[in-house]
Amino acid sequence: MSNKRGAPKQAAEPGAASLALAVHYAAPEPRLPRWRLRRWAGYALQTAAADGLTDFARVELSLRLVGLAEGRRLNRDFRGRDYATNVLTFEYGVDPEGAARGDVVICAPILAREAREQRKPFLHHAAHLTIHGVLHALGYDHLNKHDAQRMEGLEIQALARIGIADPYITA
Incomplete structure (x- = not known):
């Protein structure tokens, strides 16, 4: 089964929440169309559901691509x-x-x-950052060693589902 772009549709993970994702482009990046970002966010959500995260029925996220000035301002202000x-x-x-x-x-x-x-393909790193950010939005964190190992494990699982190698292995 595939969508009109030919990309495979994601089968819902049992217990997975529905996803509403708004994508905003403050910085244009043609390699990251909405459908691709939505797909990666969906894999993060499916991986969290498989991990047992079922506290909610719906996930509403916005994903914003920004330039250096806005990225710096947000990091400084928050x-x-x-x-x-x-x-x-x-x-x-x-x-x-x-x-x-x-x-x-x-x-x-x-x-x-x-x-x-890091000598990584752009899209691989983009998928990793998207999945990482979505997992944070779902409540995962890496403030201590145990939580970091759990979150990294979920990132690795989600990326493996789309054929991307473990991003934490350095060559």
Whole structure:
């Protein structure tokens, strides 16, 4: 089964919440069309559902691609760090109707620079950052070793589903 672009449709994971994803382009990036970002976000959601995350019936996210100035401003204003970072996530929790909400911001120039520096294909790194950000929006974190191992494991699983190697292995 495939959609009109020829990409395979994702079968819903048992217990997976429905996904509403709004994509905003403050920085144009033709390699990251909405359908591709939605697909990666869906894989993150499916992986979280397989992990047992079923606290909600619906996930409502916005994903915004930004340039260096906006990425720096957001990181400075919300994290107190005066530089652009690759991905920022704002998790808002689950509302009374059972919808988990969050915003994911990806700084396109940082994504491109990191992919070059790490000698990774651009789309592989973009998929990783998208999945990482969505998992944060779903409540996963990496503040301690146990949580970091769990979150990284889910990222690795989601990426493997689309044929992308473990991003934490350095060559």
